Amino acid sequence: MNKTATVYDVAAHAGVSIATVSRVFRRPDDVRAITREHVLASVLALGYVPSASARGLAARRTGVLGLYFPDFDVVDSVDDDDFSSSATVEVVVDIPDSGAVRRPNLYFDEVLSGSEQQAWRDGFTLMVGVGRGSNPAEMVGDIAGRVDGLALLAGSVSNDVLEHVSRRIPIVLIAGAHGDDNYDHVAVANAEGMHALARHVIEDLGVRDPVYVSGPQDTPDDRERYEGFRAALIEGGIDPDALPVFHGDFSRQRGREIAAEILAAGPPPRALMCSNDQTALGAMEVLAARGIRVPEDTIVTGFDGIEEGRMSTPRLTTVQQPMARLGRAAMWVMRTRLEDRTRPTITLRLPVKLLLRESSEGSSAANSGAGHARFAGAGTVP
Amino acid sequence: MNKTATVYDVAAHAGVSIATVSRVFRRPDDVRAITREHVLASVLALGYVPSASARGLAARRTGVLGLYFPDFDVVDSVDDDDFSSSATVEVVVDIPDSGAVRRPNLYFDEVLSGSEQQAWRDGFTLMVGVGRGSNPAEMVGDIAGRVDGLALLAGSVSNDVLEHVSRRIPIVLIAGAHGDDNYDHVAVANAEGMHALARHVIEDLGVRDPVYVSGPQDTPDDRERYEGFRAALIEGGIDPDALPVFHGDFSRQRGREIAAEILAAGPPPRALMCSNDQTALGAMEVLAARGIRVPEDTIVTGFDGIEEGRMSTPRLTTVQQPMARLGRAAMWVMRTRLEDRTRPTITLRLPVKLLLRESSEGSSAANSGAGHARFAGAGTVP
DNA sequence: CTCCGCACTGTATGCGCATACACTCACTCA
DNA sequence: TGAGTGAGTGTATGCGCATACAGTGCGGAG
Numbered sequence: 028m029n030k031t032a033t034v035y036d037v038a039a040h041a042g043v044s045i046a047t048v049s050r051v052f053r054r055p056d057d058v059r060a061i062t063r064e065h066v067l068a069s070v071l072a073l074g075y076v077p078s079a080s081a082r083g084l085a086a087r088r089t090g091v092l093g094l095y096f097p098d099f100d101v102v103d104s105v106d107d108d109d110f111s112s113s114a115t116v117e118v119v120v121d122i123p124d125s126g127a128v129r130r131p132n133l134y135f136d137e138v139l140s141g142s143e144q145q146a147w148r149d150g151f152t153l154m155v156g157v158g159r160g161s162n163p164a165e166m167v168g169d170i171a172g173r174v175d176g177l178a179l180l181a182g183s184v185s186n187d188v189l190e191h192v193s194r195r196i197p198i199v200l201i202a203g204a205h206g207d208d209n210y211d212h213v214a215v216a217n218a219e220g221m222h223a224l225a226r227h228v229i230e231d232l233g234v235r236d237p238v239y240v241s242g243p244q245d246t247p248d249d250r251e252r253y254e255g256f257r258a259a260l261i262e263g264g265i266d267p268d269a270l271p272v273f274h275g276d277f278s279r280q281r282g283r284e285i286a287a288e289i290l291a292a293g294p295p296p297r298a299l300m301c302s303n304d305q306t307a308l309g310a311m312e313v314l315a316a317r318g319i320r321v322p323e324d325t326i327v328t329g330f331d332g333i334e335e336g337r338m339s340t341p342r343l344t345t346v347q348q349p350m351a352r353l354g355r356a357a358m359w360v361m362r363t364r365l366e367d368r369t370r371p372t373i374t375l376r377l378p379v380k381l382l383l384r385e386s387s388e389g390s391s392a393a394n395s396g397a398g399h400a401r402f403a404g405a406g407t408v409p
Numbered sequence: 410m411n412k413t414a415t416v417y418d419v420a421a422h423a424g425v426s427i428a429t430v431s432r433v434f435r436r437p438d439d440v441r442a443i444t445r446e447h448v449l450a451s452v453l454a455l456g457y458v459p460s461a462s463a464r465g466l467a468a469r470r471t472g473v474l475g476l477y478f479p480d481f482d483v484v485d486s487v488d489d490d491d492f493s494s495s496a497t498v499e500v501v502v503d504i505p506d507s508g509a510v511r512r513p514n515l516y517f518d519e520v521l522s523g524s525e526q527q528a529w530r531d532g533f534t535l536m537v538g539v540g541r542g543s544n545p546a547e548m549v550g551d552i553a554g555r556v557d558g559l560a561l562l563a564g565s566v567s568n569d570v571l572e573h574v575s576r577r578i579p580i581v582l583i584a585g586a587h588g589d590d591n592y593d594h595v596a597v598a599n600a601e602g603m604h605a606l607a608r609h610v611i612e613d614l615g616v617r618d619p620v621y622v623s624g625p626q627d628t629p630d631d632r633e634r635y636e637g638f639r640a641a642l643i644e645g646g647i648d649p650d651a652l653p654v655f656h657g658d659f660s661r662q663r664g665r666e667i668a669a670e671i672l673a674a675g676p677p678p679r680a681l682m683c684s685n686d687q688t689a690l691g692a693m694e695v696l697a698a699r700g701i702r703v704p705e706d707t708i709v710t711g712f713d714g715i716e717e718g719r720m721s722t723p724r725l726t727t728v729q730q731p732m733a734r735l736g737r738a739a740m741w742v743m744r745t746r747l748e749d750r751t752r753p754t755i756t757l758r759l760p761v762k763l764l765l766r767e768s769s770e771g772s773s774a775a776n777s778g779a780g781h782a783r784f785a786g787a788g789t790v791p
Numbered sequence: 792c793t794c795c796g797c798a799c800t801g802t803a804t805g806c807g808c809a810t811a812c813a814c815t816c817a818c819t820c821a
Numbered sequence: 822t823g824a825g826t827g828a829g830t831g832t833a834t835g836c837g838c839a840t841a842c843a844g845t846g847c848g849g850a851g
Contacts, residue, residue, distance in 0.1 A: 074576030080465030081807030194456030463837030
């Protein structure tokens with residue numbers, strides 16, 4: 028195991044030229060069967076693995092797609108471990124509300140999963156970067172040098188950086204506001220989804236004064252959802268500016284805090300519409316603790332469609348966004364872009380699902396349908 | 410935006426040689442401040458991003474670490490999308506038991522998260538591969554050519570493949586049985602954890618005939634856990650072979666099925682010890698549906714420490730394994746190995762936490778401790 | 792004033808592979 | 822029998838960068 032084998036070693040061992048060795052990997056049909064077998068035998072014998080660096084350099088493409096996300100939940104940051112202690116078992120009597128949610132950012136997990144799947148299907152490998160506190164520009168630049176195309180969450184790096192790397196490779200923005208720029212975009216129908224949900228609460232459930240809990244102010248996702256909410260209010264003849272809005276940050280903890288604030292200020296609202304599921308779940312915890320019934324006293328809704336909302340009591344009415352599909356779409360767009368650099372900007376807007384469950388309906392309604400009943404309702408924001 | 414800029418372009422633009430451009434990136438202190446600024450200005454002007462392929466080739470290292478997992482839950486496999494339909498909102502009345510768990514494999518998510526974090530901290534980028542149905546050997550070989558080191562789940566590819574790629578780069582096996590091979594290993598204390606849990610059930614709770622539900626037969630994790638279980642029985646003077654064992658597959662659905670089988674065969678057992686949380690949660694669903702109280706009638710335990718077990722009713726007693734830390738450990742080992750290729754094989758065994766919750770204790774016991782009470786118990790398998 | 796050393800920069804080369812192009816042989820067909 | 826053909830293989834070169842080594846110019850010491 029002295030030195031790693033190269034094409035030259037394999038060629039010498041098999042008694043052929045390096046071109047033939049290369050062809051065995053890249054265009055096997057161009058090589059006679061017997062020759063190919065000889066080469067492959069040498070490959071096995073020498074433990075040869077082609078260097079992607081060399082291949083990438085020669086072929087002018089790496090075969091890698093990149094995915095970059097900023098780190099929302101820095102929660103998880105850990106000091107240096109040395110991993111040298113010997114293993115044992117620690118016994119903990121775990122009381123009910125101990126500990127925080129361990130992986131708040133399953134949004135990223137889902138997108139990543141979809142991305143990985145689609146990338147590989149298209150013949151690419153995936154490289155991931157999650158922006159730590161450190162300089163995101165540095166990390167994005169680093170990744171940009173390694174890949175044929177890069178997808179990143181909108182707003183995760185400055186426009187300068189984006190413009191810079193986009194001169195080298197195509198960029199796809201995930202979940203951003205579409206199109207006053209020249210990048211390709213993939214997003215979900217945030218506005219339409221929240222609009223449909225709000226319309227349901229207002230018209231079908233007859234709530235004229237829903238309370239809204241927003242997410243981080245600077246994210247396009249939050250902005251779009253709120254716009255959908257406002258549009259539904261206006262359509263229902265309600266003045267949006269007359270209703271209270273609480274500013275959250277997509278976290279569960281903030282949901283708890285806001286619910287407590289609301290309850291401290293007066294009677295529970297008829298409906299609490301949260302800009303994401305985590306916040307809604309946090310709010311539901313507090314409501315339950317105060318003896319307020321959901322949905323009889325207060326209707327609660329979320330947005331995202333995370334698994335926990337399906338396990339909660341009551342189960343959370345929400346808008347399910349196709350997160351894995353978002354990742355797949357991003358990679359698909361990238362591939363499409365790589366195949367034709369000149370085509371006009373691509374903007375995908377993936378459909379969402381309004382999931383009506385007990386936190387808004389009462390269990391009787393939810394059980395009335397057999398399986399997935401589809402309603403006609405398809406919301407559009409004017 | 411005709412052609413991507415190279416060192417030559419930057420050098421010409423800045424009026425220096427390519428060596429100076431290279432140095433600005435690799436060893437900035439060796440370049441005079443004024444010169445450096447000129448170069449950086451040209452970099453900005455030309456949109457230059459260094460090619461990792463060329464750098465990797467010249468430097469003989471890529472700066473990338475790889476992580477490969479097989480795909481347990483092929484559930485998610487999706488046919489080709491074309492993503493060309495226009496967006497709307499679909500409304501679904503979502504009945505309680507509809508749909509499967511969307512992301513069963515959060516084990517991978519956690520490991521990935523930890524890996525990414527540690528890799529970046531050590532100055533590496535992370536490349537991920539998730540084995541689809543297709544040939545894992547091919548994928549592993551592909552990744553092996555792109556990275557300086559590769560961590561993969563034990564048993565995910567054949568020993569032949571492992572041996573082949575290990576001639577090029579160092580390999581770290583995750584969660585495998587330790588060491589009759591020459592690879593570095595990181596794992597959690599599976600046996601010790603299950604041993605401690607079983608001892609608790611047998612000695613502290615006085616159950617002499619716990620029923621065990623295993624996972625997939627061929628995984629080292631499952632094997633080690635079962636060994637820990639058996640060891641505790643033997644220490645307690647119980648004959649392991651006299652007790653029934655049900656064979657699961659780590660899935661929730663299988664947990665449901667097995668619980669149904671058990672109940673169909675006779676009275677509920679005093680304790681049901683499952684080899685992972687998903688299976689335990691599935692079993693609890695069925696027990697609840699049949700009116701069997703947990704833990705009064707039947708104690709249920711899991712293994713993993715997933716978030717859902719903290720949200721269930723009752724909350725699940727389990728052994729929490731540090732999944733993210735496992736990923737960090739894998740990358741740490743890799744870095745250590747890369748720094749010294751000659752050192753003896755590294756084997757890490759990360760400690761686990763026994764979380765005693767209501768599915769085994771009754772709520773009074775769990776509430777008695779304030780915060781995290783640590784017990785002395787630290788199990789070791791003989 | 793000369794020589795030396797230091798700080799900085801340029802020149803030349805190789806990293807391992809893909810591929811355009813040239814070449815060698817059967818082999819076919821006129 | 823000769824030219825033509827195509828399958829298969831070899832030769833030569835460049836991809837973009839890092840870096841060993843060789844300058845270059847300057848100030849200070851002798």
